[in-house]
Amino acid sequence: MRTLRLGLLGLGQVGGGLYQICSAKRDFFIEDIGVRFDFKKIAVKNKSKKRSFQVPKQLLTTDAMSVVRDPEVDVVVELIGGTREAYVLVTEALKHGKHVVTANKALLAEYGDEIFALANKMKRWVFFEASVGGGIPVIKALREGLVANRLDSIHAIINGTSNYILTQMTENGKDFKEALAEAQQKGYAEADPALDIEGVDAAHKLAILVRFGFGGRVKFSDISCEGITRISSEDIAFADEFGYRIKLLAIAKKFSDGIEARVQPTLLPAGHMLASVQGSFNAVMVHGDEVGDVLFYGRGAGSHPTASAVLSDLVDLAMRQGSHFDLGKVPMRAIQRPLKVKSISAILSRYYLRFHIVDRPGVLAKISEILGKHQISISDVIQKERSAGSVVPLILLTHDAAEKQVRTAIQTIDKLEIVRGKSQVLRIEGNS
Numbered sequence: 001m002r003t004l005r006l007g008l009l010g011l012g013q014v015g016g017g018l019y020q021i022c023s024a025k026r027d028f029f030i031e032d033i034g035v036r037f038d039f040k041k042i043a044v045k046n047k048s049k050k051r052s053f054q055v056p057k058q059l060l061t062t063d064a065m066s067v068v069r070d071p072e073v074d075v076v077v078e079l080i081g082g083t084r085e086a087y088v089l090v091t092e093a094l095k096h097g098k099h100v101v102t103a104n105k106a107l108l109a110e111y112g113d114e115i116f117a118l119a120n121k122m123k124r125w126v127f128f129e130a131s132v133g134g135g136i137p138v139i140k141a142l143r144e145g146l147v148a149n150r151l152d153s154i155h156a157i158i159n160g161t162s163n164y165i166l167t168q169m170t171e172n173g174k175d176f177k178e179a180l181a182e183a184q185q186k187g188y189a190e191a192d193p194a195l196d197i198e199g200v201d202a203a204h205k206l207a208i209l210v211r212f213g214f215g216g217r218v219k220f221s222d223i224s225c226e227g228i229t230r231i232s233s234e235d236i237a238f239a240d241e242f243g244y245r246i247k248l249l250a251i252a253k254k255f256s257d258g259i260e261a262r263v264q265p266t267l268l269p270a271g272h273m274l275a276s277v278q279g280s281f282n283a284v285m286v287h288g289d290e291v292g293d294v295l296f297y298g299r300g301a302g303s304h305p306t307a308s309a310v311l312s313d314l315v316d317l318a319m320r321q322g323s324h325f326d327l328g329k330v331p332m333r334a335i336q337r338p339l340k341v342k343s344i345s346a347i348l349s350r351y352y353l354r355f356h357i358v359d360r361p362g363v364l365a366k367i368s369e370i371l372g373k374h375q376i377s378i379s380d381v382i383q384k385e386r387s388a389g390s391v392v393p394l395i396l397l398t399h400d401a402a403e404k405q406v407r408t409a410i411q412t413i414d415k416l417e418i419v420r421g422k423s424q425v426l427r428i429e430g431n432s
């Protein structure tokens with residue numbers, strides 16, 4: 001029997017889920033897995049907060065520092081989120097000889113280099129399965145199951161909140177605000193939901209996937225990041241007319257001169273496997289040089305799914321107790337080798353362009369002339385008929401075009417007297 005003495009930071013959605021699973025499945029873990037989880041201390045913001053489950057009062061403390069320094073704690077489980085306090089607590093835990101399990105993608109994306117270096121120096125493990133894809137064991141799969149591969153691409157839906165909102169807007173005609181409120185109420189959203197809807201949370205997770213998928217570190221600020229706040233029901237409906245779904249996609253591609261790493265709302269053909277990922281579900285599709293395409297799918301957010309991933313790390317740690325320290329889930333090159341992220345303006349993509357134009361003779365010709373001057377070739381067009389002279393949407397799909405050219409062309413088009421408001425520019429993935 002192996003016993004793991006735990007210091008838990010945070011008893012919210014994920015921490016609460018973890019505590020409940022450990023209590024409910026205590027016998028299962030002891031008898032079937034051979035591991036006993038012994039909670040020594042739990043740091044919370046408010047000891048008297050009403051909880052839907054029972055926790056012995058004497059375990060609770062508001063002094064998180066006392067948890068990470070407690071000599072009776074072997075493993076600190078960091079589930080408070082955010083970066084400032086979490087960074088201080090995690091580094092302090094490592095300095096005090098604790099192993100760390102965290103679900104904190106922001107922390108690892110922004111301070112991963114420092115944290116892994118410190119862990120290596122202290123010969124302590126930092127595990128983070130729950131940081132990407134909620135309950136999907138994708139980190140373990142990249143590290144172990146796909147160890148024989150070099151990856152050349154990652155396409156992922158890794159923000160449950162955004163996917164929930166887009167699904168509600170697409171399938172049930174809900175508006176953005178209502179769908180966001182539902183996602184918050186279901187416990188998917190970050191404390192600051194701007195991180196979800198602005199694409200930052202997905203970019204944090206992409207930074208981690210790239211580190212362990214491509215084997216190298218990226219500067220978080222080099223990942224181009226665009227959220228879903230500018231996606232309207234109109235765009236969703238037009239995309240549908242062309243046979244596409246709009247998804248917030250995290251994309252990384254490897255090229256000989258660097259990598260692309262970006263988070264963006266993307267049009268995917270309705271038949272694409274990622275297009276059918278609904279609600280808070282996440283999916284990560286990777287392409288390995290030996291295995292080809294592999295798709296991981298499951299619940300990407302929420303209390304028990306995320307706690308399930310934390311428990312996989314805890315069992316992993318329990319099994320390593322007393323064994324020689326190695327970098328474990330952190331291959332050396334993922335710490336040492338920097339990867340060059342290409343500028344977003346250097347990418348080549350197909351585009352969905354939506355303009356609001358005054359319906360007058362020659363308008364389409366004028367816009368296509370500007371696009372043509374920038375080597376942007378149109379593959380499809382929809383213009384909605386209304387009375388002549390009224391403002392109508394005009395939607396164009398393009399063949400592969402250079403991002404830089406598209407941006408310059410759109411700037412010119414947006415200045416035309418016949419164009420109203422700011423045009424919509426979305427990238428298309430998944431076919432050519």
Ligand code: HSE
Binds near residue numbers: 188302
């Ligand atoms: N806010 C995150 C999401 C939670 O919506 O995916 C899981 O990391």
